[in-house]
Each structure stands twice: as C-alpha cells, then as structure tokens.
Amino acid sequence: MMQELDPLLHSQLRLAVMSILLGVEQADFVYLKEKTESTAGNLSVQLEKLAAAGYISKETDGSGAKARTICRMTDTGRAAMQAYVDALKTYFTGLNQ
Amino acid sequence: MMQELDPLLHSQLRLAVMSILLGVEQADFVYLKEKTESTAGNLSVQLEKLAAAGYISKETDGSGAKARTICRMTDTGRAAMQAYVDALKTYFTGLNQ
DNA sequence: GGAATTTGGTTTATAAAATAAACTAACTAT
DNA sequence: ATAGTTAGTTTATTTTATAAACCAAATTCC
Numbered sequence: 001m002m003q004e005l006d007p008l009l010h011s012q013l014r015l016a017v018m019s020i021l022l023g024v025e026q027a028d029f030v031y032l033k034e035k036t037e038s039t040a041g042n043l044s045v046q047l048e049k050l051a052a053a054g055y056i057s058k059e060t061d062g063s064g065a066k067a068r069t070i071c072r073m074t075d076t077g078r079a080a081m082q083a084y085v086d087a088l089k090t091y092f093t094g095l096n097q
Numbered sequence: 098m099m100q101e102l103d104p105l106l107h108s109q110l111r112l113a114v115m116s117i118l119l120g121v122e123q124a125d126f127v128y129l130k131e132k133t134e135s136t137a138g139n140l141s142v143q144l145e146k147l148a149a150a151g152y153i154s155k156e157t158d159g160s161g162a163k164a165r166t167i168c169r170m171t172d173t174g175r176a177a178m179q180a181y182v183d184a185l186k187t188y189f190t191g192l193n194q
Numbered sequence: 195g196g197a198a199t200t201t202g203g204t205t206t207a208t209a210a211a212a213t214a215a216a217c218t219a220a221c222t223a224t
Numbered sequence: 225a226t227a228g229t230t231a232g233t234t235t236a237t238t239t240t241a242t243a244a245a246c247c248a249a250a251t252t253c254c
Binding site: 196 | 225226227229231232234235237239240241242243244245247249250251252253254
C-alpha cells in the first residue's frame, strides 16, 4: 500500500522551514522569511502549526519592532522529517535517486 | 535559495498515482483507486489535472458500467518526477537518506 | 421483462489549506 | 509630532482537496 505522507510536512513552506532548521542550530523569523521567500503572514501561520505539533520550538523576545522570534527544530521534528523521507523514498522506486 | 517543488506533484494523491505509473506500463481507474485508497471523485479530479498537464495519458473505452479508463505515464511526466526528486533531495541534507 | 443493485465514472458542493491584505505595536529619523 | 520602517499577528480571500450526489450502462433476481 502507499505510505501516508505526514500532511504537516507535506507543504512547500513548512517543509522548507524544517529543511532550513535541519542545517542550523536556530533561525529567526526574518531569516526564515528571506530564505523561503514567503510573506510574513503565511510564515507566521505555518510556524505556529509546526510549533503546535511540537516539530519546532518558537520563542519570542520583545515586542513591536523589537520583537525577535527564534525557531529551533525539536527531536520530535527531526524524527518526523526522517519518517517523511523514508515514506517518500517508497514513492520513487525505479527513478534515479 | 530553496528549490521550487512542482505543485502539481506536491500532492499526496497525485504523487501516489505518478508513483504507481512509474512502476507499471499502464493502470486503470479502478486499480489506481484501490491502490491509493482514494474516492472515485477525488481520483477523477486529480487524474484530469495530471492529464491536462501532460504528465499522464488517459484514454477511456466504453461508457456506463463498461467504461474503462487507462492511464500511462508520459515522458513529460517522468521528467517532471525526476526533477521533483532532485529538488526534494536538496531539502534533506544532513538527514539519513 | 422490469424494478433493484452494482459498476465506473463525472459534477457539484463543502471543508481545509495556502496566500494576501489589513492591521497592531514599537521603534527611528525628520 | 508625524511619516516611515520593522516584526509580527489577524482576518479575509483564493485555491485545493475531499466528499456527497448524481448519471449511464450493465447485471441480478424474481
């Protein structure tokens, strides 16, 4: 049977965020926004979903123009990414991988 | 920069259909429906999108209860899948692949 | 032979997701 | 003090996915 692909990760923007957080210790909102070329609104919503699922942690210091939101991948998130990759691989047998 | 993931392929059901068609010469509607555990309505819509993009060919013989819709992957579709995999891989550096 | 069922779909309506637009709160320079 | 900028959030709109309803032809069962 076809393997289920974690719907939380199977989204262009959320996957991009998770991908970035795989490679760095932490990343702030502005950095993620630039790297993913997303709008602030969309990013805000998707980060909140990832945080709600426990895939990332998200801490905000300050408010207004001084606000800084810092995101980190959690162990849960890393495991979910690994599971997602493993599931994906089953979709591409017979293709150059 | 993050690579764009072909939105037509970045859908659970359409990707599953394409994945199945990678492995077989052809597949009919009922087979795809069973393998993907999708509803007929959803499958009908998504097959139409893949066909409209030229990623699969879709030919229907007969009508009513005797209708048989047969799908095949096109060269365009295969190339799109390859590009999709290549783009995806860039998302997972630092993970067991 | 003619209702009731089944089969293989398509169309239309609804729910969920992504995106954009509008807004808030605080700072900065004029 | 007011105009503009920055870092976000909230709300509204658009797009996408899914489910429900439907249709046409074949089949089953009296």
